[in-house]
Amino acid sequence: MFVDEATIRVRGGRGGGGVIHFMASRHNPRGGPDGGNGAAGGSVVLVASASMSTLYSFRNRPLFDADNGGSGGENNRAGARGEDRVVHVPVGTVVRDEDAGEILADLALVGDEVLVARGGEGGRGNSSFASPARTTPRLCERGLAGETRTLHLELRLIADVGIIGYPNVGKSSLISAISGKRAKIADYPFTTLVPNLGVVDVDGRHQFVAVDVPGLIDGAHAGRGLGDRFLRHVERTRVLVHLVDLAALDGRDPVEDLARINAELIAFNPALAGRPQVVAGNKCDLLQEAETEALRAKFTRAGIDLLPISVATMRGVRELVVRAYRALEEERSKDVVAPSASRRRVYRFDGETGFEVSHAADAFVVSGRSIENAVRKLVLTTRDAPDYLTDRLERMGALKELRRIGYQDGDPLRIGEVRVDLSL
Ligand SMILES: Nc1nc2c(ncn2[C@@H]2O[C@H](COP(=O)(O)OP(=O)(O)O)[C@@H](O)[C@H]2O)c(=O)[nH]1
Ligand SMILES: [Mg+2]
Incomplete structure (x- = not known):
């Protein structure tokens, strides 16, 4: 039996968190930072496969999720990367994001693949934040959730x-x-x-x-x-x-x-x-x-x-x-x-690094994909987080722009949706 349409849900794996750890050694009796990084979660990938001819197995809105990334460990041990989840679909499947309505891919040839839910990034451990100015960083990041999507699949059986x-x-x-x-x-x-x-x-x-x-x-x-x-x-x-x-x-x-x-x-x-x-x-x-x-x-x-x-x-x-x-x-x-x-990757990510500052009713706001991402990951309650964030805003030029529109130290500040306090 041919079914020509189905809805599936996909979820990338969560990234593993980084950790804070210090390791004493003969050379460094007070203990150097050695908290390792968490790993990225796996992604969900759809692949056009000649062995499937219908969407029948997807009739109950199944959820396909990829594995989570592992957390970092002491001794700079990195977490294990989450495995990708590969979902086979019939050749001729058109993949659409159900909410956005946008077509993500037309998997017309055997082996065509599309990444439909990216795994979340892993967080860095404290050893990644060590610098001459910050030799004992009490700072780490959490992993991010993977992308979630509802996809509408439509099989265009092409008659020969x-x-x-x-x-x-x-x-x-x-x-x-x-x-x-x-x-x-x-x-x-x-x-x-x-x-x-x-x-x-x-x-x-x-x-x-x-x-x-x-x-x-x-x-x-x-x-x-x-x-x-x-x-x-x-x-x-x-x-x-x-x-x-x-x-x-x-x-x-x-x-x-x-x-x-x-x-x-x-x-x-x-x-x-x-x-x-x-x-x-x-x-x-x-x-x-x-x-x-x-x-x-x-x-x-x-x-x-x-x-x-x-x-x-x-x-x-x-x-x-x-x-x-x-x-x-x-x-x-x-x-x-x-x-x-043929083996084509159809999906592309936009690597947007720009930012924008504004003065909203409740706070000054910095928005931008990359900085918002960084703040979502940072564990803000750690001792060195405010310092680190200030550095980063300074380096990217955001502090200068904030001051230009009237921001002063201590004013309420948001990065995306996240309230931050740089003065702690
Ligand atoms: N005698 C005979 N009748 C046939 C043959 N093939 C189809 N028919 C009949 O012709 C009629 C029309 O067939 P159908 O397959 O519906 O034609 P379509 O309109 O082209 O799809 C039906 O009554 C069939 O049973 C055949 O080889 N011999
Ligand atoms: Mg007929």
Whole structure:
């Protein structure tokens, strides 16, 4: 069964905290700082995998969380990095941040990956804060929480082969006959608009996805019978199986049927003229062999190689699958980049280091990604924290800017949302 949408939650691991510790040694009997750093938490990464074909396993809004980073230890021992959590999703999954609505990635190729929740940074231990001016730092940082997100996943199953032809030629019957897994039409909200997808097995090792494209009638390209919606599915396929009805009782000419459907395709998008077509004449179980041969000869005269089939008796159906697969392989061999060779990281972080000062009603405020991050981590109650923070604000130029807008020592100050007191 195909499920084409799911919601999942992801959470990066929390970073481990740094520690304050002093170690006495023969050279330094009063004890040098040796509190180690905490490690970053693991991140959550989605990877497009050929072994998954549905989003079914995500139907209950599962939470995927990565491991937390370990805390630092004495003797400058760093914590262990939190393991990343790798979540496999089917190729063709489009990943969207549900709250922001923004598309994070389109995992179109095998191996494509996207980092969806970054692990929190680890905090530094006191040995990292040692300097000639601060030889016994009582200062450390805590680890930060990992990012949390709710993601909306949408699987765009891209059909390789489109089955086209007039209504009643046997398209739906064919796709049922050749595909194992079938999209359950009932799972889709707009049943009539969603074509029937199926995974077709060629020889036990090779598969392709076929789509039964309904709604192709005269005038479809201009929107008649919603035909233009269906034609959009045809555009995405690489090979077409064009079915005609050899036993049409109402005196229709199958050669002409073929030409008229093709004219609809080209009117919709001229590029479709170049799409390879495997032409099959269905329902030959209703004809005498001589009639079938006569029709085949008629197609041959029109320059078309017709494969007579019968979905009812399965005559020629296997051969049709093989022909479609060969045409598909031929198309794929024209691809410049081998899809399996690709491994792209789709997500990028912004490394914003700027800051801004302002005078809010309750306090002066410094905002900026990097400084806010530093303050969220710092354990503010440690002895040397205010000193360290003052240094840092000085070095980045924020104190100067604060004074320019009227800040004086002792005035209430916030860095982002965090109240800080530099005068302790
Ligand atoms: N005799 C015969 N009838 C067929 C064959 N294939 C399909 N049909 C019948 O043709 C009708 C239309 O088939 P369907 O698959 O719904 O056509 P679609 O509109 O192209 O999807 C149905 O009644 C099928 O049972 C065939 O090979 N032989
Ligand atoms: Mg049908």
